[in-house]
Amino acid sequence: MDRVFVYGTLKRGQGNHHWLRGAPFLGRGRLIGARLHDLGPYPMAVAGDGLIHGELFAVDEWGLRHLDVLEDAPVLYQRQRLRLVDGSLAWTYLGDGSQVEGQPLVPFADWGSTPVFLPQPIEHPDPPLVVAAADGRRGVVLHLAPQVLLRWNHQPLPSVSVSVPGGETFLTLCPTAP
Template structure:
């Protein structure tokens, strides 16, 4: 039985492969990557997005947008207006967000940033892909035939009971939606 890595190795070492350079460049640039779904302050245009793209915490690449295949309550809580996705599958809304491929270094940083596993827990869930950014067909992950991609997601089982009385959102965007409480940056606390 062949693994994906062994198959790619054969392709990479096959002479005269017209797309060999693209695959080699992608493997060298990204290596082992994990798909992560973000729905809060790590999305584009939000205050912590720079961690995913500036390269100081590891490598990350935007791949597309989607929403959870299950409903979850997305609330904004605490005095700093932090978005929390409560681990209550079947309650709330299908939540919109963005899909990134991240290397192990960035995934480890995200675990620390999200205080995983104490505050948030990282789980694998299905994301229904709405837009996929792989025009040159170089990504090593793809949605399945039904448009579903398995991604890591940070949500929480450690929430306060009164959070269940807060409004549930399907999309976190306090910049584009003035009705949502604005997040307070860590530096401003």
Template sequence: MPNIHTVFVYGTLRQGQPNRCVMEPHLVRELGEGQIRGAMYDLGPFPAVTLEEDGVVAGEWVMVKDKGLARLDRLESYPSFYDRAIVSDTANGLRGWVYCMARRKVDGYERVESGDWVAYQANRLVARR
């Protein structure tokens, strides 16, 4: 029987985002929206979160099988690009993995003050029109 992993997703893995399909074949359950403590940065086509700063990051909690976590590890180039850490939700007490970066890796990138990648992307599209 495969292990089940709880993961907090905050960027291109959220519902309606382009990389959601990577984990969907191994998705066990969607646990709903949530928030973690951290700061989000715009790396261009995708965000990164650092846990070394105060702020709130919006996202979703999911449960995936071992193969789902392995696919996420490949997508996120873990451990060479992103790290993985255990975090707790600030509102509902859920706990699980999140892909994050050391603060030094996001130096020079714009901080997403809202901490919500989906809203930030939508605002960028509106601003370009």
């Protein structure tokens, strides 16, 4: 079995997740050395300075070839084995920088959800990531879907940089109260 890192329509709850039917979910992950661009109906990752939030699944060789069909690899995307923040390797699909020219980056580098810093966990199916905010507060990061974020829509949502053990940092939303 190989690990595949998905960051867009293959994520749980997204339109193409059924292409991973039967593939075990291994948890959330973060890919370094790439930027995530919004192409409208789907995102495209390209090599570059950045970090992308996504999900990891275990797939066999048939599963990878199946995903190659969806991703039109090697024409639209190139399947590459890349390093995740934790040092492990996973297959992922990258486009070419010319394909995303002029396209905006996906906010918070997380398609379909948003990393949110909270002083304590809320009920959520994924385990929280323990972090420290730039201002010294300790808390957790959860990746929340837009409908969950609606609970804070009556107030502005500032952002805060957080760091995880080992020094990795990234930007999150920071609601003041749930």
